[in-house]
Each structure stands twice: as structure tokens, then as C-alpha cells.
Amino acid sequence: MDEALSPTMDMIISLWPRFLDATLLTLAIFVIVSVMSTTIGLLAALATIGAGRWLSMVLAAYGWVFRGVPELVILLFCYLALPQLGLDLGPVGAAVLGFTLISTAYEIEIFKAGLAGVHRGQFEAARALGIPLPSALRRIVLPQVVRIVATPWITYATGSIKRISIASAVAVTEIMQVTKQAIAFSHQPFTLILFASALYATMASILMIAEIIAARRFKQRFGLSTELP
Amino acid sequence: MSQGADPRSPAHEDSPSAGAMPTRVMVEARAIVKRFGSNTILDGVSLAATSGSVTAIIGASGSGKSTFLRCVNLLIRPDAGELFLDGQRIDTDRRERDLLRYRCEIGMVFQSYNxxxxxxxxxxxxxxxxxxxxxxxxxxxxxxxxxxxxxxxxxxxxxxxxxxxxxxxxxxxxxxxxxxRPRVMLFDEVTSALDPELKGEVLATMRDLAADGMTMIVVSHEMSFVRQVASEVLFMSGGRIIERGAPDSILDRPQSPELSAFVARIMD
Structure with missing residues (x-):
């Protein structure tokens, strides 16, 4: 038992610094992509409130491309094709750009649904009270949007973390890339893939727990379910 | 008094600024028109509410009551017509941001509380x-x-x-x-979503407000409230005011077939 386990443990321990770096890189990409795509997605969704049909059409076309084309294809485009156009971002830069483009398409849909879920009467009440639109959005509409989108946003974010494994295809040394490299010289795919799975599952679990806590807080504080009405 | 189908309101002749203190016109709408696409929702609706008066608007659903109320505080912009608040003409074409000041002079309460x-x-x-x-x-x-x-x-x-x-x-x-601190309060069917036993407390609050001298425009189906509190009742049908007058004359002696039918429907 000891003899069977210890070489495996030794391997994990010796690879641990690399896995730690890879995990931190995965998290960094996730945070940057989430912050950027959430911000842009929210602003784009807000812009559709008063905007004409052309903006909706532009956003629809954008969503059609970046939700329709496989993530791998978009990452390869950012990594291999953009340098041909003079934009060489390197592997991590290409992955961040690609994932941001993809995630933004989804975040726009999430926030559009969130805004649609706020009762029309809320806007009307704010207008009737003479509250300017920016204040109304910040104080009245957005807190309600946050409640509505909490579940879909975290569901998508959980997927986002896992999707970063695709970046291994464009030479980003995230978890999957390190795992593949380790398999190549140690011939321990079973243990290594199990270990990589555990890392992904841990990160996703943290997000899922965050969702449960958020849902409970909304319920305690406002008696409001995070379920869509 | 009745048959106010002429888009020019009966109050049209007394200039809003010339009104003497006791009968000062607080809010006036002249010949408000609103169309949605090819549908004319409001076809020249006029109203003049004197300070401290309670104007009740009654009518079947779809007659334009709520749309008219929303035109008064410009939640909906009329396609034609004029608005005056305390004698001052309101420019209804201004940007939303410039309308906010006008709008907070006019309080509004909604059917769905909001x-x-x-x-x-x-x-x-x-x-x-x-x-x-x-x-x-x-x-x-x-x-x-x-x-x-x-x-x-x-x-x-x-x-x-x-x-x-x-x-x-x-x-x-x-x-x-x-x-x-609005100068006028608009009530849009504020008791329609309430159970009968809860309507009373809201109507009592509105009675207090009327007794305090608040100028009120009330869209309501509560006929006993309208009868007791309203100073004038407007009956709307098809986007026009068909009849206007004191509550008792409107509810007890309807002139038009539309109002007769409406009164007969709500009384049973």
C-alpha cells in the first residue's frame, strides 16, 4: 500500500508548485474575464433600455456569433489569426480576449433577462417620483437585477471556470496544460486527471456555495426568492 | 354640464392664471390626444381641477382613464394638447430630464403599489x-x-x-x-388589487387627504367613495369624456347610453 501510494504522492508533491501556479493563472484569467464581461454585459444591457432597434440588432448579431461559434475556434482565432492582423497578444492575452468576447455575449443575455424581470411599475414609480434615470437604475433597478441574475450569473461563472481548460489548446499553462505535460513524462493519467478534476471541482464548489449563501441572504433580508418570478 | 364631447373643456374660457384664489385651477389638461400606432387612445380629453377638489374619472376598462392620468404627469407624452400646473404652461416636448421637476409636483399612486x-x-x-x-x-x-x-x-x-x-x-x-410635497395627487385604481376588507383603510386615507385640501384626480371603481368624496365626476368612453358633472347627477341621472349602460353594469 505504502509502496503503491508514495510514488504517486511524491509526484503530486513535486508537481505541486506548477499546479499551484496553474491554478492561480486559471483564477486570474477567470477574475479578469468575469469582471470585464460582467461590466460590458451590464452596460450593454442597460443601453438597450432607451436605445433604438439598431443597438438590439448589433447585440443580437454579436450574441449570435459568440454564442454560436465554439470556444476553441474563437480562442484559436485570437491566438493564431489576430497576429496575422498585427495583434499579437500572446497565449494568455489571446485567451483573456477570447473568453471575454464569449462571456460578454452571455452576460448581455443574463442582464437583459434581469432587467426584463424588474417589474415595469418600478421604473414608472421612480419616474413618477421625479427620480433621474441614473439614480433610479443605481438605487432601485440594479439591486433588483442583482437578485434576479444571482443564480444564472453564478451558473454561468461555474461553467466559465471549467471552460478555461480550453486555453490549454493555445499554450496557456493553466491547470489542464500542466496536467497534460505531467502525464507526458509521468505516465500517470489516472491520478493526474483525478487531481486536476479535484482542483476544478474545488473552484466550482466555492462559486456554488457563494450562490447558496447569496440566495439565503436575499431570502432573509427581503423575503425574496432568487427564483425568477 | 354633461355632453362634454367638445374637445375644448368647459373650463376652457377661464384662463388658468386669472382664477381667483378660492377657485384657482391647480392642474388643467386641454384637449389631450394620445395615439398608439393607428389606435387613438385619447381623443381630446380636457380637465380642470381646482385647488382642493377631488375629480373622479370613471369608465370601463380600455376607455383611456389610466392613459389620461399618465398624460397628466407626463409618464406618457401626449401627441397633442396642453398641460397647465397652477397656471403655468408645461412644455410637454422637453427632454425626460427636464420633466422630472414638473413630475415631482404631482404625486402618483398605482394599482400595483410599486x-x-x-x-x-x-x-x-x-x-x-x-x-x-x-x-x-x-x-x-x-x-x-x-x-x-x-x-x-x-x-x-x-x-x-x-x-x-x-x-x-x-x-x-x-x-x-x-x-x-406634491401639489396634486393622482390615484390610478389604487384599491382594485385589494381584498374588500383592505379597501376601506386605503379609502379612509384618501378621505383624510381630501379633507386636508389636497387636489386629487382619482380613477376609481369605488362608487360609494366617488359619490361621497368627489367634487366632479368625469365619465370616459372610447378615449373621450362623454359626461361630466356632480357625482349624484352623473350616477343617478346618466344622459348618454354609454353611461347608462356603465352605471347599470357597476350597480349590480
Whole structure:
């Protein structure tokens, strides 16, 4: 038992610094992509409130491309094709750009649904009270949007973390890339893939727990379910 | 008095600014027209509410009552017609941002309460005065507590809307509108969503408000309230005011077939 386990443990321990770096890189990409795509997605969704049909059409076309084309294809485009156009971002830069483009398409849909879920009467009440639109959005509409989108946003974010494994295809040394490299010289795919799975599952679990806590807080504080009405 | 189908209102001749104090016209709408696509929702609706009066608007659903009320505070922009507040003409073509000042002179209470669900009753009331009038929090809270007293809900100040009954929510909504110190209050079927036993408390609050001299325009199906409180009743049908007059004459002696049919329908 000891003899069977210890070489495996030794391997994990010796690879641990690399896995730690890879995990931190995965998290960094996730945070940057989430912050950027959430911000842009929210602003784009807000812009559709008063905007004409052309903006909706532009956003629809954008969503059609970046939700329709496989993530791998978009990452390869950012990594291999953009340098041909003079934009060489390197592997991590290409992955961040690609994932941001993809995630933004989804975040726009999430926030559009969130805004649609706020009762029309809320806007009307704010207008009737003479509250300017920016204040109304910040104080009245957005807190309600946050409640509505909490579940879909975290569901998508959980997927986002896992999707970063695709970046291994464009030479980003995230978890999957390190795992593949380790398999190549140690011939321990079973243990290594199990270990990589555990890392992904841990990160996703943290997000899922965050969702449960958020849902409970909304319920305690406002008696409001995070379920869509 | 009746047959006010002429788009020019009966009050048209007395210039809003010339009115003497006791019968000062607080809010006046002249020949308001609203179309949605090819549908004409309002076809020249006029109204003049004198200071302290209660104007009731009755009519079947789809007759344009709510749309007209929303045109008065410009939540909906009329396609034609004029608005006056206390003798001053309101430019209805101005940008939304420029209309906000006018709009907070006119309080509005909705059928569906529209309280902000993530804020307590007190927060609901202090929000707009703090944002719009830049009132300090302490001052806003003090005034809000006074208004909660007025609607008999001081003890519910910290409750969230979901913890309040429909009648309580509606009374908080009335207090919220009053917090802006409006000169006119609009009520859009404010008891229609309430159980019969809860309607009474809201109507009592509205009675108090009328007794205090608030100028009110009330869209309502509560005929006993209309009869007791309204100074003038307007009957709308098909986007026009078909009849107008004192409550008793409108409800007891309808002239037009539309009003006769409406009265017959609501009385049983």
C-alpha cells in the first residue's frame, strides 16, 4: 500500500508548485474575464433600455456569433489569426480576449433577462417620483437585477471556470496544460486527471456555495426568492 | 354640464392664471390626444381641477382613464394638447430630464403599489426626497415618520413590502408620494388589487387627504367613495369624456347610453 501510494504522492508533491501556479493563472484569467464581461454585459444591457432597434440588432448579431461559434475556434482565432492582423497578444492575452468576447455575449443575455424581470411599475414609480434615470437604475433597478441574475450569473461563472481548460489548446499553462505535460513524462493519467478534476471541482464548489449563501441572504433580508418570478 | 364631447373643456374660457384664489385651477389638461400606432387612445380629453377638489374619472376598462392620468404627469407624452400646473404652461416636448421637476409636483399612486421591494417602508419614503430634493437623511426620516403617522403605519416603518398587507403597502405608497410635497395627487385604481376588507383603510386615507385640501384626480371603481368624496365626476368612453358633472347627477341621472349602460353594469 505504502509502496503503491508514495510514488504517486511524491509526484503530486513535486508537481505541486506548477499546479499551484496553474491554478492561480486559471483564477486570474477567470477574475479578469468575469469582471470585464460582467461590466460590458451590464452596460450593454442597460443601453438597450432607451436605445433604438439598431443597438438590439448589433447585440443580437454579436450574441449570435459568440454564442454560436465554439470556444476553441474563437480562442484559436485570437491566438493564431489576430497576429496575422498585427495583434499579437500572446497565449494568455489571446485567451483573456477570447473568453471575454464569449462571456460578454452571455452576460448581455443574463442582464437583459434581469432587467426584463424588474417589474415595469418600478421604473414608472421612480419616474413618477421625479427620480433621474441614473439614480433610479443605481438605487432601485440594479439591486433588483442583482437578485434576479444571482443564480444564472453564478451558473454561468461555474461553467466559465471549467471552460478555461480550453486555453490549454493555445499554450496557456493553466491547470489542464500542466496536467497534460505531467502525464507526458509521468505516465500517470489516472491520478493526474483525478487531481486536476479535484482542483476544478474545488473552484466550482466555492462559486456554488457563494450562490447558496447569496440566495439565503436575499431570502432573509427581503423575503425574496432568487427564483425568477 | 354633461355632453362634454367638445374637445375644448368647459373650463376652457377661464384662463388658468386669472382664477381667483378660492377657485384657482391647480392642474388643467386641454384637449389631450394620445395615439398608439393607428389606435387613438385619447381623443381630446380636457380637465380642470381646482385647488382642493377631488375629480373622479370613471369608465370601463380600455376607455383611456389610466392613459389620461399618465398624460397628466407626463409618464406618457401626449401627441397633442396642453398641460397647465397652477397656471403655468408645461412644455410637454422637453427632454425626460427636464420633466422630472414638473413630475415631482404631482404625486402618483398605482394599482400595483410599486413599492421598491428591497427597501423598508421608511426607506421607500425617504428615497426620492433625498435624491431629488437633496434633503438630509435626518430631515427625510423625520418627515417620513410624520407621514407614516398620517397613514397610521408608524409601527411598520422597518417592515419590507413583502411583510405588509396590500392595504398597508398602498398606504406606504401614498406616504411615499406625499413625501415629495406634491401639489396634486393622482390615484390610478389604487384599491382594485385589494381584498374588500383592505379597501376601506386605503379609502379612509384618501378621505383624510381630501379633507386636508389636497387636489386629487382619482380613477376609481369605488362608487360609494366617488359619490361621497368627489367634487366632479368625469365619465370616459372610447378615449373621450362623454359626461361630466356632480357625482349624484352623473350616477343617478346618466344622459348618454354609454353611461347608462356603465352605471347599470357597476350597480349590480
Amino acid at each position: 413599492l421598491f421591494p428591497h427597501m423598508s417602508a421608511l426607506q421607500n419614503i425617504i428615497e426620492a426626497p433625498m435624491i431629488v430634493h437633496r434633503v438630509s437623511r435626518a430631515e427625510a426620516v423625520e418627515r417620513a415618520m410624520g407621514l407614516l403617522d398620517k397613514v397610521r403605519l408608524r409601527h411598520r416603518a422597518e417592515a419590507y413590502p413583502h411583510q405588509l398587507s396590500g392595504g398597508e403597502q398602498q398606504r406606504v405608497a401614498i406616504a411615499r408620494a406625499l413625501a415629495m
